[in-house]
Amino acid sequence: MSPRISVIMSVRNGSAYLEATIRSILDQTFPDFEFIILDNASTDNSGQIVESFVDSRIRYIRNAKDLGLTGSLNAGLVLARGEFIARMDADDVSLPHRFERQVDFLDQNPSVALVGGWAEVFGDEQIAEIVEHPCESDAIRTWMYFQNCFVHPATMFRREIIGLEGLSYDIRFPIYQDYPFFFLLSQKYAAANLPEPLIRYRVHANQGSVSQRYPARRDELVTIYHENLVTLIADIDGEAARSFAYFHCFELDINEVKPLRAYRQARAISQRILKTLRERGTRVPGEMETRARRIARSRFRMAIAASGLSPILSEWLGNPLETMAACHGILFFLARKLRHSRGKNA
Incomplete structure (x- = not known):
């Protein structure tokens, strides 16, 4: 038996x-x-x-x-x-x-x-x-x-x-x-x-x-997020989907696409994802918005503290998945600015 x-x-x-x-x-x-x-x-x-x-x-x-x-x-x-x-x-x-x-x-x-x-x-x-x-x-x-x-x-x-x-x-x-x-x-x-x-x-x-080495872990997650996204939005552009996947992995060093282009693509996809979820009648986007805003605020504070800049970008804290993409974009540019300034002072 x-x-x-x-x-x-x-x-x-x-x-x-x-x-x-x-x-x-x-x-x-x-x-x-x-x-x-x-x-x-x-x-x-x-x-x-x-x-x-x-x-x-x-x-x-x-x-x-x-x-x-x-x-x-x-x-x-x-x-x-x-x-x-x-x-x-x-x-x-x-x-x-x-x-x-x-x-x-x-x-x-x-x-x-x-x-x-x-x-x-x-x-x-x-x-x-x-x-x-x-x-x-x-x-x-x-x-x-x-x-x-x-x-x-x-x-x-x-x-x-x-x-x-x-x-x-x-x-x-x-x-x-x-x-x-x-x-x-x-x-x-x-x-x-x-x-x-x-x-x-x-x-x-x-x-x-x-x-396991970080690049291997990151690459697996990027592929998984990418494939998940395609099942949600069937006609999504491949490069745009991958840009969103990189941002979602908190990956700031993007080599496959231009950073600003990737950031804009990720924001656009975020809006489309939320629209699709709302059309399905799910209540989850509200929960996602609360969580994403909390994550973004924390990361904004860390980025601003590291850069010495004033908190001038808080108006972006409104759209859940867009917020995460925006946060990643900000961190990328702040990290780039810090690396540049350190290089000049070296």
Whole structure:
């Protein structure tokens, strides 16, 4: 008989935190699961740690070579037998009630394909804090165009739907493989986040998304934002969409297009995005406006403080996504001005 949950976790040289992670899964209050642990060609003692646990629910598979996280997770999707698939990372900790809460929610809401939850972020040099994301499906569907609303190792989704849609993690994205995966799910099906922490998300120097070089992370996000935008506005100009994606990534050193042109394109697209969202009747733009204005004001203050200029641009704080684009443009020109003045004084 198949288990209700297939837990998929890939590990590569993760011995430092692996024991605590495995124990947090085995100690779940909902016990009906298989735990698929894919050892992605580790060179440390990760395999020995896994094999030290005597539990019939563990399925330990060692990859013959390093498939990368994305490839390893896809192998796990093929192996999964459960009604639901739960993700876990080898350095985080699932809270004891996580599976129980998620299974109860999915059983009570059969139209929901994907459910996540909030996370308690912690680390050796970081005070623990709760990361919250939108919980309702309509809000998630809109926000997913502009940010990932799910903590990957806190998610659970229906295996049947993955099979029907032929979904897998996109191998183009070795770092942010979850974002496009969840974007596609949340656009076609109902999705939700439970308004409570389900995991403890560990931040450390060797973490994949942290240790990867910034250009690689930026390039993945730019591509994802670009592709999301095209699904929202089908006839959008490619260069303009990429300009907006760069600004959305807080990328100030734009080499592919002229900075002023990119800034103007990003502002124009921002207005069009909001118009499209309002035509769909969503209430989310109001929420986005509040958040964008708060972000922009903070960044304006930092930019003005660094440059010594007076706050003369506050009239731009009115349009949510336009505000973010405007803020990025201002920061670009202030940074350029500062670099120029430092060069003259050197």
